[in-house]
Structure formats: structure tokens, C-alpha cells
Amino acid sequence: MDLVPLLQKVELFEGLTPEELQAVAGLCAERVFHIGDTITRQGEPGDEMYVICEGWVEVVPSAPPGAASPRAVVNLGRGQLIGEMTLVDYGPRSASVRAISEPTLLQAIQRERFTQLCEQDFHLGYLVMRNMAADLSFKLRHRNLTGR
């Protein structure tokens, strides 16, 4: 499967050349999830980020003190990233993420190989890190707008 057309439509890879996109495609591994499957679990270590290719996931952090139960803070669909925080800060997963559609198809990118690629190709490395910051910023803006 040629992943380049799909990766071109993901903001993280905006500005990359076809050759750079091909290099990223070489790192991708498909993952298939079903409704209710946990993709990441809050607090656990992680060494992969994911690009949503098809379907939906919900992002559910632990309930704050005094709250009745955890609630989703956002649903993410096609073209969105999961697990990118762990990729850059090496911390534990910041929220649990569950599949809420049937099926949910993701492309997984392993941190060590991705970091290696960024270090080998500074143009690619600069762009994906800038785009990742922009994606995190977009998520923060969305959360501000929803009031959650």
C-alpha cells in the first residue's frame, strides 16, 4: 500500500518532499482496532505515536478529584495524531485513548526510528517538530473552545 498520498494529508508532514514522505512511510506499521479497544492507557510508558487513517477515537484523561467519572475531552478522526506527547517528552501517556468506530485503522510510528530519521534529515526534522507543535497548539485551542 502506498502511504504517501495518505501522509500528505496529515498536518504533521506538511512541507515534506515526496522523498521525505517515502522515508516516513517506511517507518509506518498498520494497526487495526475495534470499538472499545484501548489504544493507549494513561500513565503507561509509550514509544509509539499513531496517525488515524480511518475511524474515530476518544481521548479520556482520568477524572479530576471530585468528579464522578472520567469523560472524553475530544474525539479525533482522520488525519489526527495520538501519542505524540510521549514521542517528544518521553513521559507516560497523558490520557487513555479508545477506539469508538468499527474498524479504526491507525499507522504506528516508533519513536526511536522516527527520532533517528529526524536527526539524519534536518529539513524533515525541523518541519515535523514545527508541525507537531502546531498540532498540539490546535488541540489546546480546541479544548479552550469546548471549555473542557
Place this chain on the structure above:
Amino acid sequence: MAPVYKVSYVVAGEEHPGAILNADQPPRVGDQVTLGNRRFVVLEVVDLLPARGEFRFLHATLRPATSS
């Protein structure tokens, strides 16, 4: 490459987390959109950020389609 519309959807008047999705077409007022397994009507669309490359960044407010 055709533009990609990265949209922040917020649902007015109910407990819904909203959604972020890349779309091939921009949402327009009055359109119906499906988020997960639910349908909503678009009430308002605004530019959230300046475009970058082929990416457009929009914010859309929705209401549930069933409450019309």
C-alpha cells in the same frame, strides 16, 4: 494537492467533547456532518488560524441534528 480542511468541531448545548477531523471539503452552515455515529447540523464556521501550505484551519459550531 487539494486543500485539506482541519476542523475543530464544538457541539453547542450539550455535553459533547467535540471533535477534530481532516476533511476534503470545508463544512458550510446548514450542512449535516457525522461525528462518530451521530449527526449534527453546522451552525457557524470561522477561520481558526491562517492557512499553512495546503492546510486550512477551521472552527465549526454544531447542534445535534435530531433536535431540529
